[in-house]
Amino acid sequence: MAERYLPLSLTVFRVDRPTPVDVWSDQGLLLLAHGHRVASPEQLRRLVAHRPMVKQSDYLVLQAQGLAGALLRPGVSVTAGALTAPPARAAARARGDWAEPALAWPRLHTRLAACWHDPLPKAPAPPFAERLLELAGHLADLADEHPDDSLFMLLQMLADPTLGYSATHAWLVALICHLTAAEAGVSAAERQSLCAAALTMNVGMSRLHDALARQKSALSPVQRAEILAHPQAGAQCLAEWGVADSLWLQLVREHHESPDGQGYPGGLTRLGTAQRLLHLADLYVARISPRANRSGLSPLTAVRNLYLEHPDDHLLPELLARHLGLYPPGSYVRLRSGETAVVVRRGRRANEPVVLAIVNAQGWPIAVPATRDTRQPAHAVHASVLAEEVRVRLDPVKILQRT
Structure with missing residues (x-):
């Protein structure tokens, strides 16, 4: 044998x-x-x-x-x-729509925002922490069973200005943490706290977070003060809502701390792996997110910048690159053929994703998106394309059915 x-x-x-x-x-x-x-x-x-x-x-x-x-x-x-297989996979299959990424992620987006904005509902609704951890469980099921489809949905949602930015940001950071935490060396005991912190790190400024994504003007002094205060404010809110997990609260307080001491609110330098992973995932998602006053960076540029900014700790940026790919599902690329394609799967190599061509070399939409093999020179990835440059609207359900 x-x-x-x-x-x-x-x-x-x-x-x-x-x-x-x-x-x-x-x-x-x-x-x-x-x-x-x-x-x-x-x-x-x-x-x-x-x-x-x-x-x-x-x-x-x-x-x-x-x-x-x-x-x-x-x-x-x-x-x-x-x-x-982990039991979560069987549980995901048993939950019907919750196991289908194209259906589940919009529902989870709505439920997370509702959880933030109504943290203390009247009985018999479950307490805040219980509701939040149930959402984290759905994320784990979807990430384990459908990692590429989940990345596809959340990157597509990140580019949708009609959705609340803060919830999409939180879900994508939590997904990245879930996909990379084990290999980064985050212990099993810490992983649930890490995911919960990713989903709640911005509760101290969630409404401002949404507003800033639509704001074209510079930050006001009041807004800047709220941003600087939100890690502590968020941890305090969570404690008042019944969260007793000390690591969860610590990660929320420290998610903007940086090993170089330039973070806030404490300027800390001695940071655990879970905190550093959360911080990098947060930076990555913030940088690829388009805002009203600027374009987002391409995922390739964002992960390359993280690598250059952390010369003494390349392990975590390398993990992000390997687990997400240089062109993650849901992002767009231009092929050497001149076609524009949407990435639908990570490939065996970070620079060879599985793609569907959606715009031909002359700039016309392709009626039926066609699979292109990026391992072939004629269809190799030539460059990233920002979401706001793509004028074709995609139906995620149909795209995922084709893959």
Whole structure:
């Protein structure tokens, strides 16, 4: 029987610490022998890039000895020699419309905004924290079952000026955190708090957040003061609404802190992985978001800037690039053929997404969007295209049905 490989948790790896098992790539190449040490941060980044795995037979031996611990990536378990899917997937399928991204994400957008604006409804409505965590559970189901479709929907919604910006921003940041947290080394115990913080980090200024997306004039002094105060104000609101999770509240207070000490409100420099991931995801989404007074950056430019701005910590920007792609689903690209295409799937390589051509080289809409293979030179991605430059309106349901 062919040997099987299981994905290792990245918490296994630390610089100058011996590895507890032989570490393999997903192609069956030995990356690091048992007992050898990761010599440097650069070696650690290269190791992570190869998707480190453990042989199933080695894992089962350690498991029998009670030494397996938290070797495997969260959500992966082994029973009777077979991988079992996380129970969230079965739960998602059982919820009908909630399992269909094109239907679920607009509903979740509305429910999140309602949760913020009516945090203390009368009984028998559940408490705020319970309602918020239920929404976070839907996100986890959709992200695990339909990651590309979820990215597609939220990037498309981000470009829709008729939707409340703050809720779309929150959902996309939370999705990015969910997709990358395990590989970033955020513990399973911290991940729910991280997702909840992403969904609520701007409750201290949610209405202003929506207004600023439509505002063409410069910030007023009052608006600037509200922005600077919103991390503390948001955490205070959440505490008053019954949130008792200390990490959730801490991440909301600190989501604008930066390792260089230039963040606010405290100018902190010693920050945990969950906070740094939340901060980078927040920056990324803010920068790709179009506003009334400026265009958004392309996802490629946004992730490249994060990489350049964090010369001492490339791991998290690299994770964003790998998990989202340089051209994530829902964004637009121009092909070497001259056609404009919408990205519908991440490819095997970050620069080779799966796309549907929607505008021909002469600038005319294509009646039936056509699949193009970006691995072929004639259809390779030539450049990003900003959403506001695309004049064709897409029906997300039909687009996702074609993929």
